[in-house]
Amino acid sequence: MSDLSAIDRGREAGFGDYVQLLKPRVMSLVVFTAMVGLIVAPVPVHPFVAFTAILFIALGGGASGALNMWYDADIDRVMRRTASRPIPSGRVGAGEALGLGLALSGISCVMLGLAANWFAGAFLAFTIFFYVVVYTIWLKRTTPQNIVIGGAAGAFPPMIGWAVATGGVSLESLLMFALIFMWTPPHFWALALFMKDDYSNAGVPMLTVTHGRAATRRHILAYTILLAPFALALALSSIGGPVVLATALVLNTLFVLGALRIARRDEAAAGADRYKAERAFFRFSLVYLFLHFAALLVERSLMTFGLGGW
Amino acid sequence: MAIHPEHELHARRRGRNLGLGLVLGAFVALIFGLSLVKISHLREGKLPAAAEAQK
Known part of the structure; x- marks a missing residue:
């Protein structure tokens, strides 16, 4: 490519555009949950090894983001x-994203x-x-269950963090997986209710x-109710404790109440107040996940002082 | 269009090169740090913690 053609387009990619390919906002969730999975595991890890491990888990997440954007x-x-x-905006070529994604996948897994x-x-x-x-x-x-399956990919990071420390899988890491896995569908369907993206034009x-939207509302409620037992089981497992249990009880009660409100509304009611309940539920779903994992961290640090835990 | 000695494109390209340079530098530092940790924590006849747990 000559310099002239680049000037004509006037939009040659900067460093930030390549960072955008890695979906930094998704990466921050991966970093947080992987870090919690690693810290709550019963095997201690050298801090520098832990830092490196989380960095490359995040990079692997970024690589899959780039490959997703390519496809x-x-x-x-x-x-x-x-x-x-x-x-889509033409700043980065599709082939570049594919190359970056494949290279970073290889580097992150090997490292x-x-x-x-x-x-x-x-x-x-x-x-x-x-x-x-x-x-x-x-x-x-x-x-149409695509969100459910996609949620599994987002739910693996705490299991990988746990595997970094222990070298394997256990009940506790499976429960952390289940928490994110069951949480993802209500989270994204609430977003789909008020974002009204043109998925039908895109063929998704x-x-x-x-x-239909009424069925989506019922699905949200069903998954939210099914999510609660997993959250409580996690609280009763060996990495849980009174703090996690109290957090889980409060958060799940609020989450189910929010889902009930969504399930009882129809589109007319939702349109009247500009999807207020759906937006509130979506925002709360982020708090829900964050506080659950934060509570696991708190419980783990209490355990080092001989408090907390069962 | 007047010809400026420094086109906006060059600034953007410099930014990209600088960014990549820093990333590569950080990668080298990371490998070095990892080597220090791994070597200093290897005691004779004992595997690193993770490998030990796998046994």
Whole structure:
């Protein structure tokens, strides 16, 4: 490419555009949950090794973000919310995103394997495979349950953090997985209710489009109710304690109440107050997840002082 | 269009090069730090903590 053509376009990518490819906001959630998974595990990890491990888990998450943007560029172009992403806006070529994603996937998995253990490295590779191939390429465009399956990819990071410390999987790490896995559908469907993105034009079978918005409201309630037992089981597990249990009781009561309010409304009522309940539920869902994991951290630090825990 | 010695494009390109340089530098520092930790925590006849837990 000559300099002239670049000047003509006037939009050559800066460093920030490549950072945008890694979906930094999703990455911050990955960092937080992986960190909690690593810290609450019963095996101590050297702080520098822990830091490195979390960094490469985050980089692996970023790599899958870049691969997702590479494959989904055609959808992103159609939808308003995503049209300004680096590839649809023309700042980064699709091939560049593919290359960056593949290279960072390789680096992050190998480095996590070297820094921690090969089980954790392989787990990260599986997570990237699951998010990119199983979710993005295969199921996102074929089933209205796409959000449920995509949620599994987002739920793996605390398990990887746990694997960094212990080298394996256990009941506690599966419960942390279940918490995020069951939380994701209500979280995203609430967003889909008030964002009204043009998924139908983009050819993505969102539940709001395929089964209607009333069915989506019922789905939100069902998943929120099914989520509560997993949150309570986590609180009663070996990494839980009184703090986690109290947090889980309060948060789940509020979450189910919010879902009930959504399920009882119809579109006319929601339109009248500009989706106030749906927006409030979505915001609370972020608080819900954050406080659950924060409570696990608090409980773990209390345990070091001989307090907390069961 | 007047020809400026420094086009906005060059500033952007410098930013990109600088960013990549810093990332590579950080990567080197990370590997070095990791080596220090791994080597100083290897005691004779004993594997690192993670490998020990796997056994």
